[in-house]
Amino acid sequence: MAKQSDQVHAPVGGRLFTPMFFGLGLLVLVAGFFLFNRFVFGLGSVTNLSDGYPWGIWIAIDLVVGTALGCAGYAVALLVYILNRGEYHPLVRPALLASLFGYALGGAAVMIDLGRYWQGYNMFLPWLSQYNSVMLETALCIAAYITVLMVEFSPVFLERLGMKNIRRRLDKVLFIFIGLGVLLPTMHQSSMGTILVVLGHQLSPLWQTQLLPLLFLTSALFMGFAIVVFEAVLASVGFRRPMEAFILNKLSTVMAWLLLGFVVVRIADLLFRGDIVLAFRANLDALMFWVEIALHVTALVLLWPRRIPASPRRMFLSASTMLAAGAVYRINCYLVGYHPGDGWNYFPSVGEIMVTVGIFALEIMLYLVFVKRLPVLHTVDRAYREEHAAQAREGGAAAVGQAT
């Protein structure tokens, strides 16, 4: 464990202003144009939001899916610090980075989506809070977690700036923040399900269940793990680095069991309630339900642990299928299965879509800047390679033993 904690991280370096960087920047500018309209002329000028659909993709995708992608830090911290599985430590910093972006931009999306955003600060004033509101709980929890993430990630900045004294002092209290960093997402990721429980019959029985908090928490965990794998594969391809294939493979086993649990609970709940019949109607709800289930099952099949460790292609495919599955589940819960009453329809406007695209583009741009200029990824030197190989030999035997 000690060795892994001393893991040396370094900036990847390289050119910052690549064609891809400018492409992403263009998307961010387009989003900026629509956001300008939104703030000058109001929500109605850009979005298709209505009294029936007071939230759209800015909440369903930017916040609900975005923060699930941001659960990388949560999932890995849970594994490394709570379950004390130190071998996953090389994944912590990139995971925290993904979390920081996912959550910060999710929080930004909420502020963009607030009709009277200039009153948004009121939710932080205890004497104005509505303590029975599950949305307040979620909002405060997310805000707190963004702060915690910044503290958790701050060693990266401190290392870069060479502030060793502060770093040392921070290390002494960091465990508190790590603890909070696991507690808070457990709270608000399940609360995102509770928000829907409160909606009652407005949510189709295909999704409405008392188990929503559990399902949301589970899906946040496996989406968090999946984004770690997804990012690691992309980083190794993009920056031509060796892949943490062995660690990632072990992680896949954890994900497979989580995903299996999710699918079993999801289907058993529908069977128990008898609402599975709704899945055999000819409508959008049923179609999207089957898309969701098909993605989950496909991901599960791709993931299922076997004797031979998975190829990078298989890992990439399973991780991206899993991300798609989780995203579709969340969009189904927040938009497709949500029926506010007869006559209301919603499909995002071009403006809404472009803002969402812009936010994700910004996320990728910032990621590139951070890993190129800050010590996020671990160094790939000879010592690391040797240690890594030894660890693969030891753990490999155990892993293969488990799988068989």
Add this chain to the structure above:
Amino acid sequence: MHAEPAGFGAAEGADRIGDLDSYRNALGGLTRRQFLKYCTGVAATLGLSPELGVRIANAAVSGARPPVIWISAQECTGCTEGLLRSYHPTLETLILDQISLDYHETLCAGAGHQAESFREQSVEANWGNYLLVVDGAIPTKDGGIYCQIAGKTVLDTVVRLADGARAIIAMGSCAAWGGIPSSGPNPTGATPVHEVLADKTVVNIPGCPPNPYNFLSTVLHFVAFGSLPALDSKNRPRFAYGRLIHENCERRPHFDAGRFAREFGDEGHRQGWCLYYLGCKGPETWANCPAIGFNDGGSGSWPVGTGHPCFGCTEQGVGFTKSIHSLASLQTVTPPTAFPRVVEEQGGADPAAIAVASGIVGAAVGAGAVLASRLGKHGPTPERPPEDAK
């Protein structure tokens, strides 16, 4: 109708409540309060002022209970069965305390010669004063031989008894307009009572069975005021048959809004929408079924309330004549071909937005596929655990 008959124990005035307490035995086990409430209820059913309930109460306990002779012709006893299920008053209160039911083939305590001779005694003693109720159609073909009681045709019996009756009530659709027995080919020449007794006023209370309260209210009106309630052109009491079922139907708003069940068990049927297109005869049938319901079951306890279209049992030329599923001929409003929408659709997909969204999903899947294929070919190979580990 008989010219202003003096009522049986007609009340002297609405302002005086008689000495009801001394008639405790006459109240059918009800307390004084319950009894007055019941009489007020009867007044309400008749569409009369509640004050008149007092007169009804006085009349009901006046002691001079009107004798009633009930003759059953070609019928199924459904009308009597319906009457047995009345609860305000119960049948025993009616026949033991309010009227003197001297002859009824189903409810007689005696039988055979005993019953017949008691009827003859009562008719003789009350000639000109009794109430004659007939349920069932009267067969007239071949001299009426198709329905005989005690060796006499019911045709002869009814004609004879009608001469001494103060009022005549035809109970049920068979008696009122022929009903089932008169439907083609009508082998017995079944005829409604008013055709057999063409020179007399016959109050028609059609229905299959009629609501017992329509009968009871008519009888009690007669007992209380000594006269029959207002009748329409077909001699039906206006208080019960003055409105189309369609007018008071609880599903009427669905008719007006264009929400129809199109077949049994479809979405509209399960939603409780209008049954017009299933052949509901409510728009051409005059009766108070939706207003008072059946069997004291509360609102909705009538055929349309339970999801079955009305088949027009009270209406001559509709019930047992028209096909159950043929459309009613609308007597009031014809539904328009187009209705205003109940819900205005709002929002929806802009084609450009769909194109952008599909483009993004397509691009993501495409990029993923390209990347996946590259990973297979040129990607870094995973560090496998050594072979000996297996």
